[in-house]
Amino acid sequence: MPCCGVLCQYETNKLVRIQSVRLGSLKWSLNAAILLFICMMLLWNRSYQQFDLVVSSVTTKVKGVAQTQLPGNGEEVWDVVDYSGPLQDKNSFFVVTNVIVTKNQKQGKCPEVPLKGKLCRTDKECEKGGWDQQSHGIKTGSCLKFDVLRKTCEVSAWCPVETRTNPPRPALLAAAENFTVFIKNNIRFPAFNFIRRNILPEMNDAYLRSCQRGKDSLCPIFRLGDIVREAGENFTEMAVEGGVIGILINWDCNLDRLKHRCLPKYSFRRLDEKESNKTRYPGLNFRYAKYNTVNGVEERTLYKAFGIRFDVMVFGQAGKFSFIQLVIYIGSTLSYYALTTMIIDWLIGTRCYSAEVGQNYSEKKVESVQDKHKCILCVSYVDENNIRLVKRSQRKSLQDVKPVSVQPYKEDMGHLTAVLCLLQQGDSVDHCTQPSLNHQPDPNSKSQRPAWCKCDSCTPSSLPQEELCCRRSNGACITSSPVFERLVLRRPLLETVLLQRDPLGPPAKRCQTSALRHCAYSLYISWRFGFPPNDTHPAIPRCCVRRVREEYPRADGQYSGFRPARMASTQAFTNGELWEEGRDSPSH
Secondary structure, three states: OHHHHHHOOOOOOOOOOOOOHHHHHHHHHHHHHHHHHHHHHHHHOOOOEEEEEOEEEEEEEEEOOEEEEEOOOEEEEEOHHHHHOOOOOOOEEEEEEEEEEEEEEEEEEEEOOOOOOOOOOOHHHOOOOOOOOOOOOEEEEEEEEOOOOOEEEEEEEEEOOOOOOOOOOOOOOHHHHHOEEEEEEEEEEOOOOEEEEOOOOOOOHHHHHHOOOOOOOOOOEEEHHHHHHHOOOOHHHHHHHOEEEEEEEEEEEEOOOOOOEOOEEEEEEEOOOOOHHHOOOOOOEEEEEEEEEEOOEEEEEEEEEEEEEEEEEEEEEEEEEOHHHHHHHHHHHHHHHHHHHHHHHHHHHOOOOOHHHHHHHHHHHOOOOOOOOOOEEEEOOOOOOEEEEEEOOOOOOOOOOOOOEEEEOEOOHHHHHHHHHHHOOOOOOOHHHOOOOOOOOOHHHHHHOOOOOOOOOOOOOOOHHHOOOOOOOOOOOHHHOHHHHHHHHOHHHHHHHHHHHOOOOOHHHHOOHHHHHHHHHHHHHHHHHEOOOOOOEEOOOHHHHHHHHHHOOOOOOOOOOOOHHHOOOHHHHHOOOOOOOOOOOOOO
16 A cells, blocks of 8 residues: 555646746746747757768879979970879879979999088098988988088998089979869768769769859869969968868758758868978978899989868768657756746745745745754744744754844734633723833842843743743843733733633633633734744743743643753644643743
8 A cells, every 4th residue: 555655646746826927928038039949059060850961082183284394304394194293192182383403323432412511621530321300312421522611421322412502492393282082972961861973963074074163162173273372371371381282162052842952061271381491391292213224223203292182071970850760859948937936936935036936936836844853942032033043052042043044024914813802801902001122130139130131020940941931132121012912922812812712611621720821922922922933833932931920820830841852833823722741842
Protein backbone atom coordinates (compact mmCIF):
# COMPACT_ATOMS: atom_id res chain seq x y z
CA MET A 1 0.00 0.00 0.00
CA PRO A 2 2.78 2.58 0.74
CA CYS A 3 4.29 1.88 -2.67
CA CYS A 4 0.90 2.28 -4.32
CA GLY A 5 0.40 5.56 -2.49
CA VAL A 6 3.59 6.99 -3.96
CA LEU A 7 2.86 5.73 -7.48
CA CYS A 8 -0.69 7.04 -7.47
CA GLN A 9 0.24 10.62 -6.57
CA TYR A 10 0.79 13.65 -8.79
CA GLU A 11 2.58 16.80 -7.63
CA THR A 12 2.51 20.22 -9.25
CA ASN A 13 3.96 23.62 -8.51
CA LYS A 14 2.03 26.22 -6.58
CA LEU A 15 0.98 29.25 -8.63
CA VAL A 16 -0.03 32.73 -7.51
CA ARG A 17 -2.38 34.69 -9.78
CA ILE A 18 -2.22 38.50 -9.51
CA GLN A 19 -5.10 40.49 -10.97
CA SER A 20 -3.23 43.45 -12.47
CA VAL A 21 -3.57 45.12 -15.85
CA ARG A 22 0.00 46.44 -15.73
CA LEU A 23 1.58 43.11 -14.83
CA GLY A 24 -0.60 41.23 -17.31
CA SER A 25 0.33 43.58 -20.14
CA LEU A 26 4.01 43.41 -19.21
CA LYS A 27 3.87 39.60 -19.08
CA TRP A 28 2.39 39.19 -22.57
CA SER A 29 4.64 41.88 -24.02
CA LEU A 30 7.73 40.08 -22.72
CA ASN A 31 6.40 36.71 -23.90
CA ALA A 32 5.73 38.15 -27.36
CA ALA A 33 9.25 39.62 -27.54
CA ILE A 34 10.79 36.30 -26.48
CA LEU A 35 8.66 34.40 -29.03
CA LEU A 36 9.71 36.81 -31.79
CA PHE A 37 13.37 36.39 -30.84
CA ILE A 38 13.05 32.58 -30.80
CA CYS A 39 11.41 32.54 -34.25
CA MET A 40 14.06 34.86 -35.71
CA MET A 41 16.87 32.68 -34.38
CA LEU A 42 15.08 29.57 -35.62
CA LEU A 43 14.97 30.90 -39.18
CA TRP A 44 18.32 32.70 -39.12
CA ASN A 45 20.37 29.76 -37.78
CA ARG A 46 18.16 27.10 -39.38
CA SER A 47 17.97 25.36 -36.02
CA TYR A 48 15.21 23.10 -37.37
CA GLN A 49 17.74 21.31 -39.62
CA GLN A 50 20.25 18.51 -39.21
CA PHE A 51 23.71 19.52 -40.47
CA ASP A 52 26.62 17.65 -42.06
CA LEU A 53 30.15 18.88 -42.92
CA VAL A 54 31.53 18.86 -46.43
CA VAL A 55 33.96 16.29 -47.85
CA SER A 56 35.90 17.81 -50.75
CA SER A 57 38.49 17.25 -53.49
CA VAL A 58 40.15 19.94 -55.63
CA THR A 59 42.01 19.95 -58.94
CA THR A 60 43.46 23.01 -60.68
CA LYS A 61 44.71 23.83 -64.17
CA VAL A 62 46.78 26.99 -64.84
CA LYS A 63 47.04 28.48 -68.32
CA GLY A 64 49.09 31.36 -69.70
CA VAL A 65 52.27 32.21 -71.66
CA ALA A 66 54.79 34.97 -70.89
CA GLN A 67 57.95 36.29 -72.60
CA THR A 68 60.83 37.48 -70.43
CA GLN A 69 64.25 39.09 -70.93
CA LEU A 70 66.72 37.13 -68.76
CA PRO A 71 70.21 38.60 -68.20
CA GLY A 72 72.67 36.74 -70.44
CA ASN A 73 69.92 34.63 -72.04
CA GLY A 74 67.98 37.14 -74.04
CA GLU A 75 64.28 36.68 -74.59
CA GLU A 76 62.67 33.47 -73.36
CA VAL A 77 59.12 32.21 -73.56
CA TRP A 78 57.70 30.70 -70.39
CA ASP A 79 54.75 28.31 -70.59
CA VAL A 80 52.88 26.38 -67.90
CA VAL A 81 55.67 23.79 -67.57
CA ASP A 82 58.28 26.47 -66.90
CA TYR A 83 56.44 28.64 -64.39
CA SER A 84 54.51 25.93 -62.54
CA GLY A 85 57.70 24.48 -61.06
CA PRO A 86 57.97 21.26 -59.06
CA LEU A 87 56.30 22.73 -55.96
CA GLN A 88 52.95 20.97 -56.18
CA ASP A 89 51.05 20.29 -52.94
CA LYS A 90 47.60 18.92 -52.29
CA ASN A 91 44.89 21.47 -53.09
CA SER A 92 47.47 24.09 -54.13
CA PHE A 93 49.39 25.32 -57.16
CA PHE A 94 52.46 27.50 -57.65
CA VAL A 95 53.22 30.19 -60.24
CA VAL A 96 56.76 31.56 -60.76
CA THR A 97 56.79 35.38 -60.92
CA ASN A 98 60.50 36.23 -60.54
CA VAL A 99 63.80 34.42 -60.95
CA ILE A 100 67.58 34.68 -60.37
CA VAL A 101 69.57 32.70 -62.98
CA THR A 102 73.10 31.38 -62.52
CA LYS A 103 74.33 29.89 -65.84
CA ASN A 104 76.99 27.36 -66.84
CA GLN A 105 77.70 25.87 -63.43
CA LYS A 106 80.18 22.98 -63.42
CA GLN A 107 81.64 20.78 -60.72
CA GLY A 108 84.93 22.38 -59.64
CA LYS A 109 86.73 24.67 -57.19
CA CYS A 110 86.07 28.39 -56.77
CA PRO A 111 86.03 31.11 -54.08
CA GLU A 112 82.98 31.15 -51.77
CA VAL A 113 80.67 34.11 -51.82
CA PRO A 114 81.89 36.61 -49.21
CA LEU A 115 79.37 36.66 -46.37
CA LYS A 116 79.39 38.83 -43.28
CA GLY A 117 82.19 37.60 -41.01
CA LYS A 118 83.27 34.88 -43.48
CA LEU A 119 86.36 36.56 -45.00
CA CYS A 120 89.84 35.04 -44.63
CA ARG A 121 93.44 36.16 -44.73
CA THR A 122 95.46 32.92 -44.66
CA ASP A 123 94.88 29.26 -45.44
CA LYS A 124 94.82 28.46 -41.70
CA GLU A 125 91.48 30.21 -41.40
CA CYS A 126 89.93 27.80 -43.92
CA GLU A 127 89.43 24.39 -42.33
CA LYS A 128 89.61 21.66 -44.95
CA GLY A 129 86.37 19.71 -45.24
CA GLY A 130 84.41 22.29 -43.26
CA TRP A 131 81.04 23.71 -44.22
CA ASP A 132 78.07 25.52 -42.70
CA GLN A 133 74.42 26.12 -43.52
CA GLN A 134 75.13 29.09 -45.80
CA SER A 135 78.03 27.49 -47.71
CA HIS A 136 77.71 26.50 -51.36
CA GLY A 137 80.27 23.69 -51.06
CA ILE A 138 83.02 21.97 -49.03
CA LYS A 139 86.12 23.96 -48.02
CA THR A 140 89.42 22.86 -49.63
CA GLY A 141 91.68 24.59 -47.08
CA SER A 142 92.87 27.41 -49.37
CA CYS A 143 92.22 31.14 -49.06
CA LEU A 144 91.73 32.82 -52.49
CA LYS A 145 90.94 36.27 -53.80
CA PHE A 146 87.27 36.77 -54.52
CA ASP A 147 87.80 40.26 -55.90
CA VAL A 148 90.38 43.03 -55.57
CA LEU A 149 89.58 43.80 -51.91
CA ARG A 150 88.31 40.54 -50.40
CA LYS A 151 89.55 37.02 -49.95
CA THR A 152 87.35 34.01 -49.15
CA CYS A 153 87.83 30.31 -48.62
CA GLU A 154 87.95 28.09 -51.65
CA VAL A 155 85.14 25.50 -51.90
CA SER A 156 84.51 22.43 -53.98
CA ALA A 157 81.06 23.12 -55.48
CA TRP A 158 79.06 23.93 -58.60
CA CYS A 159 81.07 26.86 -59.90
CA PRO A 160 80.62 29.72 -60.30
CA VAL A 161 78.47 29.90 -57.14
CA GLU A 162 75.30 31.93 -56.95
CA THR A 163 76.27 35.48 -56.04
CA ARG A 164 73.06 37.47 -56.26
CA THR A 165 70.75 37.50 -53.21
CA ASN A 166 68.11 40.15 -53.97
CA PRO A 167 65.51 39.41 -56.65
CA PRO A 168 65.18 41.72 -59.68
CA ARG A 169 62.79 44.65 -59.57
CA PRO A 170 60.36 44.75 -61.28
CA ALA A 171 59.60 41.04 -61.41
CA LEU A 172 60.71 39.29 -64.57
CA LEU A 173 57.42 37.35 -64.87
CA ALA A 174 55.04 40.17 -63.95
CA ALA A 175 52.96 39.12 -66.95
CA ALA A 176 51.72 36.17 -64.84
CA GLU A 177 49.07 38.59 -63.60
CA ASN A 178 47.05 37.70 -66.69
CA PHE A 179 47.35 33.94 -66.25
CA THR A 180 44.15 32.06 -65.46
CA VAL A 181 43.40 29.07 -63.27
CA PHE A 182 40.55 26.64 -63.71
CA ILE A 183 39.40 25.23 -60.34
CA LYS A 184 37.36 22.04 -60.20
CA ASN A 185 35.85 21.31 -56.81
CA ASN A 186 33.82 18.17 -56.06
CA ILE A 187 31.97 18.00 -52.75
CA ARG A 188 29.88 15.43 -50.90
CA PHE A 189 27.72 15.43 -47.78
CA PRO A 190 27.77 11.81 -46.59
CA ALA A 191 24.84 12.12 -44.16
CA PHE A 192 22.50 13.11 -47.00
CA ASN A 193 24.29 11.26 -49.83
CA PHE A 194 24.42 14.57 -51.71
CA ILE A 195 27.08 15.21 -54.38
CA ARG A 196 27.80 18.43 -56.26
CA ARG A 197 30.61 20.24 -58.04
CA ASN A 198 31.33 23.92 -58.63
CA ILE A 199 30.90 23.38 -62.38
CA LEU A 200 27.13 23.48 -62.52
CA PRO A 201 25.15 21.44 -65.08
CA GLU A 202 24.25 24.53 -67.10
CA MET A 203 27.92 25.51 -67.51
CA ASN A 204 28.74 24.19 -71.02
CA ASP A 205 31.91 24.64 -73.05
CA ALA A 206 30.75 27.93 -74.56
CA TYR A 207 30.04 29.30 -71.08
CA LEU A 208 33.44 28.26 -69.71
CA ARG A 209 35.30 29.84 -72.63
CA SER A 210 33.60 33.21 -72.18
CA CYS A 211 32.69 33.54 -68.48
CA GLN A 212 34.33 36.28 -66.45
CA ARG A 213 34.32 36.49 -62.70
CA GLY A 214 33.58 40.22 -62.73
CA LYS A 215 30.23 39.48 -64.38
CA ASP A 216 29.48 36.06 -62.92
CA SER A 217 30.45 35.18 -59.33
CA LEU A 218 30.01 31.45 -60.04
CA CYS A 219 32.55 31.34 -62.88
CA PRO A 220 35.20 28.67 -61.95
CA ILE A 221 37.93 30.32 -64.07
CA PHE A 222 39.95 32.98 -62.22
CA ARG A 223 42.51 35.53 -63.39
CA LEU A 224 45.51 35.52 -61.02
CA GLY A 225 45.63 39.30 -60.89
CA ASP A 226 41.96 39.39 -59.84
CA ILE A 227 42.59 36.84 -57.10
CA VAL A 228 45.45 38.87 -55.64
CA ARG A 229 43.50 42.12 -55.95
CA GLU A 230 40.43 40.70 -54.15
CA ALA A 231 42.79 39.52 -51.40
CA GLY A 232 43.75 43.16 -50.87
CA GLU A 233 47.24 42.96 -52.43
CA ASN A 234 49.12 44.45 -55.39
CA PHE A 235 50.25 41.76 -57.84
CA THR A 236 53.24 43.78 -59.15
CA GLU A 237 54.68 44.21 -55.64
CA MET A 238 53.87 40.70 -54.50
CA ALA A 239 55.45 39.15 -57.61
CA VAL A 240 58.96 40.38 -56.62
CA GLU A 241 59.43 38.15 -53.55
CA GLY A 242 56.35 35.94 -53.78
CA GLY A 243 53.87 34.92 -51.09
CA VAL A 244 50.90 32.71 -50.26
CA ILE A 245 47.29 33.43 -51.23
CA GLY A 246 44.32 31.46 -49.91
CA ILE A 247 41.34 30.70 -52.16
CA LEU A 248 38.41 29.95 -49.87
CA ILE A 249 35.39 28.08 -51.22
CA ASN A 250 32.42 28.03 -48.87
CA TRP A 251 29.44 25.74 -49.44
CA ASP A 252 26.41 26.69 -47.37
CA CYS A 253 23.70 24.36 -48.63
CA ASN A 254 20.02 24.23 -47.76
CA LEU A 255 18.70 20.88 -48.97
CA ASP A 256 15.03 21.45 -48.09
CA ARG A 257 12.79 21.28 -51.13
CA LEU A 258 11.14 24.65 -50.66
CA LYS A 259 14.43 26.51 -50.13
CA HIS A 260 16.87 24.33 -52.01
CA ARG A 261 20.15 26.16 -52.53
CA CYS A 262 23.67 24.77 -52.83
CA LEU A 263 26.14 27.10 -54.55
CA PRO A 264 29.79 27.90 -53.84
CA LYS A 265 30.93 31.26 -52.51
CA TYR A 266 34.51 32.31 -53.27
CA SER A 267 36.69 34.60 -51.18
CA PHE A 268 40.43 35.35 -51.07
CA ARG A 269 43.01 36.43 -48.51
CA ARG A 270 46.77 36.55 -48.06
CA LEU A 271 48.11 33.90 -45.68
CA ASP A 272 51.78 34.88 -45.17
CA GLU A 273 53.41 37.97 -43.67
CA LYS A 274 53.80 40.48 -46.46
CA GLU A 275 55.95 43.11 -44.73
CA SER A 276 59.64 42.45 -45.48
CA ASN A 277 60.78 44.54 -42.52
CA LYS A 278 58.73 42.45 -40.08
CA THR A 279 59.91 38.99 -41.06
CA ARG A 280 63.39 37.57 -41.58
CA TYR A 281 62.70 35.62 -44.76
CA PRO A 282 59.79 37.28 -46.58
CA GLY A 283 57.95 35.89 -49.57
CA LEU A 284 58.28 32.40 -51.04
CA ASN A 285 61.13 30.96 -53.17
CA PHE A 286 62.86 27.72 -54.04
CA ARG A 287 65.69 26.54 -56.31
CA TYR A 288 65.74 24.12 -59.21
CA ALA A 289 68.17 23.43 -62.07
CA LYS A 290 68.20 22.45 -65.76
CA TYR A 291 71.04 20.11 -66.70
CA ASN A 292 72.85 19.55 -70.01
CA THR A 293 76.17 18.16 -71.26
CA VAL A 294 78.72 20.25 -73.17
CA ASN A 295 81.81 18.52 -74.65
CA GLY A 296 81.23 15.60 -72.31
CA VAL A 297 81.07 17.80 -69.20
CA GLU A 298 77.82 18.08 -67.25
CA GLU A 299 76.61 21.62 -66.78
CA ARG A 300 73.53 23.14 -65.26
CA THR A 301 71.62 26.39 -65.13
CA LEU A 302 70.48 27.21 -61.58
CA TYR A 303 67.17 29.00 -61.06
CA LYS A 304 66.16 30.64 -57.80
CA ALA A 305 62.43 31.02 -58.40
CA PHE A 306 60.19 33.46 -56.54
CA GLY A 307 56.46 33.03 -56.89
CA ILE A 308 52.98 32.87 -55.44
CA ARG A 309 51.47 29.72 -54.01
CA PHE A 310 47.69 29.50 -54.12
CA ASP A 311 46.10 27.26 -51.47
CA VAL A 312 42.52 26.18 -52.19
CA MET A 313 40.60 25.62 -48.94
CA VAL A 314 37.05 24.28 -48.92
CA PHE A 315 34.60 24.79 -46.06
CA GLY A 316 30.91 24.17 -45.79
CA GLN A 317 27.92 22.45 -44.30
CA ALA A 318 24.54 21.26 -45.53
CA GLY A 319 21.29 21.33 -43.60
CA LYS A 320 18.08 19.40 -44.02
CA PHE A 321 14.84 19.52 -42.03
CA SER A 322 14.80 17.24 -39.00
CA PHE A 323 11.79 16.90 -36.72
CA ILE A 324 14.05 15.75 -33.88
CA GLN A 325 16.23 18.87 -34.14
CA LEU A 326 13.12 21.07 -34.19
CA VAL A 327 11.79 19.45 -31.00
CA ILE A 328 15.21 19.81 -29.32
CA TYR A 329 15.34 23.51 -30.25
CA ILE A 330 11.81 24.16 -28.98
CA GLY A 331 12.59 22.34 -25.74
CA SER A 332 15.79 24.28 -25.20
CA THR A 333 14.15 27.66 -25.85
CA LEU A 334 11.22 27.13 -23.48
CA SER A 335 13.55 28.10 -20.65
CA TYR A 336 13.72 31.63 -22.13
CA TYR A 337 10.18 32.25 -20.86
CA ALA A 338 11.55 32.07 -17.33
CA LEU A 339 12.98 35.53 -18.04
CA THR A 340 9.44 36.91 -17.88
CA THR A 341 8.93 35.48 -14.40
CA MET A 342 12.34 36.70 -13.25
CA ILE A 343 11.75 40.25 -14.49
CA ILE A 344 8.24 40.52 -13.01
CA ASP A 345 9.36 39.00 -9.69
CA TRP A 346 12.19 41.51 -9.59
CA LEU A 347 9.84 44.43 -10.28
CA ILE A 348 7.42 43.29 -7.58
CA GLY A 349 10.23 42.83 -5.07
CA THR A 350 11.76 46.27 -5.67
CA ARG A 351 10.53 49.81 -5.15
CA CYS A 352 9.27 49.89 -8.73
CA TYR A 353 6.04 48.35 -7.46
CA SER A 354 3.86 48.65 -4.36
CA ALA A 355 5.60 47.42 -1.21
CA GLU A 356 2.31 46.10 0.18
CA VAL A 357 1.60 44.08 -2.98
CA GLY A 358 5.17 42.78 -2.97
CA GLN A 359 4.90 41.61 0.63
CA ASN A 360 1.56 39.92 0.00
CA TYR A 361 2.89 38.27 -3.18
CA SER A 362 5.96 36.97 -1.38
CA GLU A 363 3.89 35.44 1.40
CA LYS A 364 1.48 33.80 -1.04
CA LYS A 365 4.20 32.37 -3.28
CA VAL A 366 6.85 31.34 -0.76
CA GLU A 367 5.99 29.08 2.14
CA SER A 368 8.74 29.06 4.73
CA VAL A 369 9.55 25.84 6.57
CA GLN A 370 11.74 26.21 9.60
CA ASP A 371 14.39 23.70 10.57
CA LYS A 372 13.19 21.51 13.43
CA HIS A 373 16.46 22.14 15.22
CA LYS A 374 15.93 25.91 15.01
CA CYS A 375 13.14 27.53 17.00
CA ILE A 376 11.93 30.90 15.69
CA LEU A 377 10.23 33.12 18.25
CA CYS A 378 7.92 36.08 17.65
CA VAL A 379 8.47 39.20 19.73
CA SER A 380 6.09 42.17 19.92
CA TYR A 381 6.96 45.36 21.78
CA VAL A 382 4.36 47.87 22.86
CA ASP A 383 6.53 50.75 21.60
CA GLU A 384 6.99 49.23 18.11
CA ASN A 385 4.39 48.50 15.43
CA ASN A 386 5.95 45.35 13.97
CA ILE A 387 6.77 41.72 14.69
CA ARG A 388 10.37 40.64 15.25
CA LEU A 389 11.49 37.11 14.38
CA VAL A 390 14.41 35.90 16.47
CA LYS A 391 16.20 32.60 17.01
CA ARG A 392 15.99 31.08 20.45
CA SER A 393 19.28 31.25 22.32
CA GLN A 394 20.29 29.03 25.23
CA ARG A 395 22.76 31.59 26.55
CA LYS A 396 21.59 35.05 25.54
CA SER A 397 18.57 36.90 26.89
CA LEU A 398 15.64 36.99 24.47
CA GLN A 399 15.46 40.75 24.99
CA ASP A 400 19.01 41.14 23.59
CA VAL A 401 18.88 38.67 20.67
CA LYS A 402 19.13 40.39 17.27
CA PRO A 403 16.15 39.68 14.95
CA VAL A 404 16.62 37.64 11.78
CA SER A 405 13.79 39.61 10.14
CA VAL A 406 11.14 42.23 10.91
CA GLN A 407 7.62 41.84 9.53
CA PRO A 408 4.62 44.17 9.66
CA TYR A 409 1.90 43.55 12.22
CA LYS A 410 -1.23 41.90 10.77
CA GLU A 411 -4.26 42.64 12.86
CA ASP A 412 -6.79 39.87 13.59
CA MET A 413 -9.96 41.83 12.86
CA GLY A 414 -12.25 38.88 13.61
CA HIS A 415 -10.86 38.46 17.09
CA LEU A 416 -10.93 42.20 17.77
CA THR A 417 -14.56 42.50 16.65
CA ALA A 418 -15.65 39.61 18.81
CA VAL A 419 -13.88 40.97 21.87
CA LEU A 420 -15.36 44.44 21.40
CA CYS A 421 -18.83 42.96 21.18
CA LEU A 422 -18.25 41.16 24.46
CA LEU A 423 -16.92 44.31 26.10
CA GLN A 424 -20.07 46.24 25.20
CA GLN A 425 -21.78 44.51 28.08
CA GLY A 426 -19.33 46.15 30.54
CA ASP A 427 -18.02 49.61 31.03
CA SER A 428 -16.30 51.29 28.08
CA VAL A 429 -12.60 51.99 28.25
CA ASP A 430 -11.80 55.55 29.23
CA HIS A 431 -8.84 56.36 26.99
CA CYS A 432 -8.33 59.67 28.74
CA THR A 433 -7.57 57.96 32.06
CA GLN A 434 -4.88 55.67 30.55
CA PRO A 435 -1.37 56.35 31.88
CA SER A 436 1.21 57.48 29.44
CA LEU A 437 3.27 54.55 28.13
CA ASN A 438 6.31 56.76 27.68
CA HIS A 439 6.72 58.13 31.19
CA GLN A 440 9.97 57.33 32.99
CA PRO A 441 9.74 54.61 35.70
CA ASP A 442 10.64 55.13 39.33
CA PRO A 443 14.48 54.96 39.58
CA ASN A 444 14.24 53.38 43.07
CA SER A 445 12.63 50.24 41.62
CA LYS A 446 15.34 49.54 39.01
CA SER A 447 17.57 47.79 41.48
CA GLN A 448 14.81 45.22 42.12
CA ARG A 449 14.32 44.36 38.42
CA PRO A 450 16.51 42.38 35.95
CA ALA A 451 18.97 44.30 33.77
CA TRP A 452 17.07 43.42 30.61
CA CYS A 453 13.76 44.80 31.93
CA LYS A 454 12.65 48.19 30.52
CA CYS A 455 9.29 48.57 32.30
CA ASP A 456 10.35 47.77 35.90
CA SER A 457 7.60 45.11 36.15
CA CYS A 458 9.41 41.95 35.05
CA THR A 459 10.51 39.21 37.40
CA PRO A 460 13.80 37.30 37.04
CA SER A 461 13.90 33.97 35.18
CA SER A 462 16.45 31.21 34.82
CA LEU A 463 15.49 30.54 31.17
CA PRO A 464 16.92 32.90 28.50
CA GLN A 465 13.80 32.51 26.33
CA GLU A 466 11.68 33.96 29.18
CA GLU A 467 13.85 37.07 29.63
CA LEU A 468 11.64 39.36 27.57
CA CYS A 469 10.11 42.73 28.42
CA CYS A 470 7.03 44.33 26.88
CA ARG A 471 9.08 47.35 25.78
CA ARG A 472 12.16 47.95 23.65
CA SER A 473 13.02 51.21 25.43
CA ASN A 474 12.38 52.44 28.96
CA GLY A 475 8.78 53.33 29.78
CA ALA A 476 5.51 52.28 31.40
CA CYS A 477 4.52 48.61 31.43
CA ILE A 478 1.71 47.39 29.22
CA THR A 479 0.11 45.68 32.21
CA SER A 480 -0.57 49.13 33.72
CA SER A 481 -2.93 49.97 30.88
CA PRO A 482 -6.70 49.51 31.42
CA VAL A 483 -6.78 47.91 27.97
CA PHE A 484 -4.67 45.03 29.27
CA GLU A 485 -7.09 44.54 32.16
CA ARG A 486 -10.16 44.50 29.90
CA LEU A 487 -8.75 42.51 26.91
CA VAL A 488 -6.65 39.95 28.81
CA LEU A 489 -7.59 39.64 32.49
CA ARG A 490 -11.31 40.31 32.67
CA ARG A 491 -12.94 37.13 33.97
CA PRO A 492 -16.38 37.50 32.26
CA LEU A 493 -14.61 37.94 28.95
CA LEU A 494 -12.45 34.85 29.51
CA GLU A 495 -15.45 32.73 30.53
CA THR A 496 -17.39 33.89 27.46
CA VAL A 497 -14.49 33.03 25.16
CA LEU A 498 -14.19 29.58 26.72
CA LEU A 499 -17.95 29.10 26.33
CA GLN A 500 -17.70 30.13 22.68
CA ARG A 501 -14.97 27.55 22.08
CA ASP A 502 -16.80 24.76 23.93
CA PRO A 503 -20.52 25.62 24.10
CA LEU A 504 -21.49 22.23 25.60
CA GLY A 505 -18.63 21.96 28.06
CA PRO A 506 -19.28 21.82 31.80
CA PRO A 507 -19.39 25.21 33.57
CA ALA A 508 -16.95 23.98 36.18
CA LYS A 509 -14.26 23.52 33.55
CA ARG A 510 -14.68 27.08 32.34
CA CYS A 511 -14.19 28.31 35.87
CA GLN A 512 -10.93 26.43 36.37
CA THR A 513 -8.03 28.76 37.06
CA SER A 514 -5.72 26.99 34.63
CA ALA A 515 -8.26 27.32 31.79
CA LEU A 516 -8.70 31.00 32.51
CA ARG A 517 -4.93 31.50 32.66
CA HIS A 518 -4.40 29.76 29.31
CA CYS A 519 -7.24 31.72 27.75
CA ALA A 520 -5.64 34.97 28.97
CA TYR A 521 -2.39 33.96 27.25
CA SER A 522 -4.35 33.23 24.07
CA LEU A 523 -6.13 36.60 24.14
CA TYR A 524 -2.86 38.43 24.67
CA ILE A 525 -1.28 36.71 21.67
CA SER A 526 -4.31 37.48 19.46
CA TRP A 527 -4.24 41.10 20.63
CA ARG A 528 -0.51 41.78 20.31
CA PHE A 529 0.50 39.43 17.47
CA GLY A 530 -2.61 39.28 15.27
CA PHE A 531 -1.61 36.66 12.67
CA PRO A 532 1.96 35.56 13.49
CA PRO A 533 4.04 34.05 10.67
CA ASN A 534 3.71 30.30 10.22
CA ASP A 535 6.06 27.96 12.08
CA THR A 536 6.88 30.59 14.68
CA HIS A 537 6.20 30.72 18.42
CA PRO A 538 4.89 33.94 20.04
CA ALA A 539 6.76 34.85 23.21
CA ILE A 540 4.80 36.60 25.99
CA PRO A 541 6.75 39.24 27.98
CA ARG A 542 7.73 38.32 31.53
CA CYS A 543 5.76 41.18 33.02
CA CYS A 544 2.56 40.01 31.32
CA VAL A 545 3.12 36.42 32.47
CA ARG A 546 3.61 37.67 36.00
CA ARG A 547 0.41 39.69 35.89
CA VAL A 548 -1.67 36.77 34.50
CA ARG A 549 -0.28 34.39 37.11
CA GLU A 550 -1.10 36.86 39.86
CA GLU A 551 -4.70 37.03 38.64
CA TYR A 552 -5.12 33.31 37.99
CA PRO A 553 -2.47 31.46 40.04
CA ARG A 554 -1.86 27.76 40.56
CA ALA A 555 -2.52 26.39 43.98
CA ASP A 556 0.96 24.91 44.32
CA GLY A 557 2.69 27.88 42.69
CA GLN A 558 4.60 25.61 40.27
CA TYR A 559 4.65 26.53 36.56
CA SER A 560 6.22 24.70 33.66
CA GLY A 561 7.48 27.87 32.01
CA PHE A 562 7.86 28.76 28.33
CA ARG A 563 8.84 25.71 26.22
CA PRO A 564 8.58 26.69 22.53
CA ALA A 565 10.16 23.47 21.29
CA ARG A 566 7.15 21.53 22.66
CA MET A 567 4.54 24.01 21.52
CA ALA A 568 1.68 23.19 19.20
CA SER A 569 1.07 25.24 16.08
CA THR A 570 0.10 28.88 16.45
CA GLN A 571 -3.24 28.24 14.77
CA ALA A 572 -4.09 25.50 17.26
CA PHE A 573 -3.00 27.75 20.12
CA THR A 574 -5.15 30.71 19.08
CA ASN A 575 -8.09 28.36 18.51
CA GLY A 576 -8.07 27.54 22.20
CA GLU A 577 -6.67 24.01 22.09
CA LEU A 578 -5.22 24.19 25.59
CA TRP A 579 -3.13 21.85 27.68
CA GLU A 580 -2.46 21.75 31.35
CA GLU A 581 0.79 23.34 32.48
CA GLY A 582 3.36 20.83 33.59
CA ARG A 583 2.44 18.49 30.67
CA ASP A 584 2.37 19.87 27.08
CA SER A 585 1.84 23.50 27.83
CA PRO A 586 1.71 25.84 24.80
CA SER A 587 2.60 28.88 26.83
CA HIS A 588 4.05 29.81 30.18
